Amino acid sequence: MKALIGVLVMALVTYIPRVFPLVVFRRQIENIYIRSFLFYVPYAVLAALTFPSIFWSTGSVITAAAGTLTAILLAYFEKSLVVVAVAAILVVYVSQLIAAAV
Amino acid sequence: MERKEEYADGFRKGIPIGLGYLPVSFTFGVMAVAGGIPVSLAIFTSLSNLTSAGQFAGTKLIIAGAGYFEIALTTFVINIRYMLMSLALSQKMEEGIGFFRRLLIGYGVTDEVFAIASVEKKKLTAPYMYGLFTAPVIGWTLGTALGALISGLLVDSVANAMGIALYAMFIAIIVPPAKKSKPIVFTILLAVALMILMETVPVFSVISEGFRVIIATILAAGTAAFLFPIREEAQQAAGPEYGEKSGQAGCETAGQSGGEEAAR
Incomplete structure (x- = not known):
C-alpha cells in the first residue's frame, strides 16, 4: 500500500510540470531571445542528462565509454534511435566479456 | 491535414521512440522487481509516470523505504525540466486546443516525444500529439512488463549492459542536428x-x-x-x-x- 501511494505521488509530481505550461501559456511568446532559448532547451537538457551520467550507467567506466563512443558514432551517421540504443547495449555487453576474459 | 492523418503522422514518428523505450523500460522492470516491487505495480508505475530518470530515482527511494515527501521532492526536481519542454511545446500548439485536450497532451510529454515534436516544422495538433505518444506509452509499459516478468532470470552482465540504453537514445536525438x-x-x-x-x-x-x-x-x-x-x-x-x-x-x-x- 505504501509503495502504491509512493507511485501515485511520483505520477502526480511528474504530471504537474508537464501539463502546467500547456494549460497556462496559450499565447505566442514574441520575444526572440525567449523563443531562441526554448529552441536550445532540448539540446541542453538532453546533453546534461546524458553526460557525464552515461559513464556510470553500466557499472564500469571502460565498458560505458565503449558504448558511448558507439552511440555517438552511429548517431553521427544518423542511425535510428533503436539501432543506436541496441548497438550501444551490444558493445557494452561484448566489452564486458572481453574485460572479464583479460 | 485531416485529423486522422495527423494522428497517423504522429503515430508513425512515435514508433522508433516506442521501440527505443523497450530496452530502457525493460531495465526498469528488472530493477523494480529485483527490489521487491510487485510486477503489477511496476507496470502501473510505467503507465502512470511515463518517465525515465524520475521514475528510476523515485522507485529506488520507495524500495529504500523513503518518506513520501522525499519521494515527491526528488521526482519533482528531476522532472522540472518538463516545464521547459511543455512551455516550448505550448508555443508550437495549434490555436484553439481546449483545456481537456491539453490535459491529455500533457500526459505524453516525454524527453523523446518533446524532441520530435519540438523540431516539427508545423503547428502541433492534438491528434498529432496523441499519435506521437501512443507507441511510446505502449513500448514503455510493455518493456516494463517483460522486464518485471523475467527479472529473476536475467544475469547481471545483461542488466548492466542495458543501463546504457536510455543515454544512447538521447545521443541519437541530439547528434544529428548538432552536425x-x-x-x-x-x-x-x-x-x-x-x-x-x-x-x-x-x-x-x-x-x-x-x-x-x-x-x-x-x-x-x-x-x-x-x-x-x-x-x-x-x-x-x-x-x-x-x-x-x-x-x-x-x-x-x-x-x-x-x-x-x-x-x-
Missing part, C-alpha cells in the same frame, strides 16, 4: 561542461542531480539564445516543404536553420 548547427554544438558542450563543473567542484556537489540538470539547461540554452538568437524568418523558412517528412528530417532542418542563422 549542421554550431550553436547547437555550443549548447551541448556548454551544458556538459557545466554538469562536469558542478559535479567536481565541492561547493556545487551538494546540489542534487535534478537541480544540476536544470541549472545547466537554463545557463547553456540561455547563453546560446543570447549569442545566437534565431530570427523568426529562419525558424519558419524551412517550413512547409519539410512538414511531411519524418522526425529525423525535421531534426536536420531545425539544425540547419539554426546554423544558417548563426552564420549571418
Whole structure:
C-alpha cells in the first residue's frame, strides 16, 4: 500500500510540470531571445542528462565509454534511435566479456 | 491535414521512440522487481509516470523505504525540466486546443516525444500529439512488463549492459542536428561542461542531480539564445516543404536553420 501511494505521488509530481505550461501559456511568446532559448532547451537538457551520467550507467567506466563512443558514432551517421540504443547495449555487453576474459 | 492523418503522422514518428523505450523500460522492470516491487505495480508505475530518470530515482527511494515527501521532492526536481519542454511545446500548439485536450497532451510529454515534436516544422495538433505518444506509452509499459516478468532470470552482465540504453537514445536525438548547427554544438558542450563543473567542484556537489540538470539547461540554452538568437524568418523558412517528412528530417532542418542563422 505504501509503495502504491509512493507511485501515485511520483505520477502526480511528474504530471504537474508537464501539463502546467500547456494549460497556462496559450499565447505566442514574441520575444526572440525567449523563443531562441526554448529552441536550445532540448539540446541542453538532453546533453546534461546524458553526460557525464552515461559513464556510470553500466557499472564500469571502460565498458560505458565503449558504448558511448558507439552511440555517438552511429548517431553521427544518423542511425535510428533503436539501432543506436541496441548497438550501444551490444558493445557494452561484448566489452564486458572481453574485460572479464583479460 | 485531416485529423486522422495527423494522428497517423504522429503515430508513425512515435514508433522508433516506442521501440527505443523497450530496452530502457525493460531495465526498469528488472530493477523494480529485483527490489521487491510487485510486477503489477511496476507496470502501473510505467503507465502512470511515463518517465525515465524520475521514475528510476523515485522507485529506488520507495524500495529504500523513503518518506513520501522525499519521494515527491526528488521526482519533482528531476522532472522540472518538463516545464521547459511543455512551455516550448505550448508555443508550437495549434490555436484553439481546449483545456481537456491539453490535459491529455500533457500526459505524453516525454524527453523523446518533446524532441520530435519540438523540431516539427508545423503547428502541433492534438491528434498529432496523441499519435506521437501512443507507441511510446505502449513500448514503455510493455518493456516494463517483460522486464518485471523475467527479472529473476536475467544475469547481471545483461542488466548492466542495458543501463546504457536510455543515454544512447538521447545521443541519437541530439547528434544529428548538432552536425549542421554550431550553436547547437555550443549548447551541448556548454551544458556538459557545466554538469562536469558542478559535479567536481565541492561547493556545487551538494546540489542534487535534478537541480544540476536544470541549472545547466537554463545557463547553456540561455547563453546560446543570447549569442545566437534565431530570427523568426529562419525558424519558419524551412517550413512547409519539410512538414511531411519524418522526425529525423525535421531534426536536420531545425539544425540547419539554426546554423544558417548563426552564420549571418
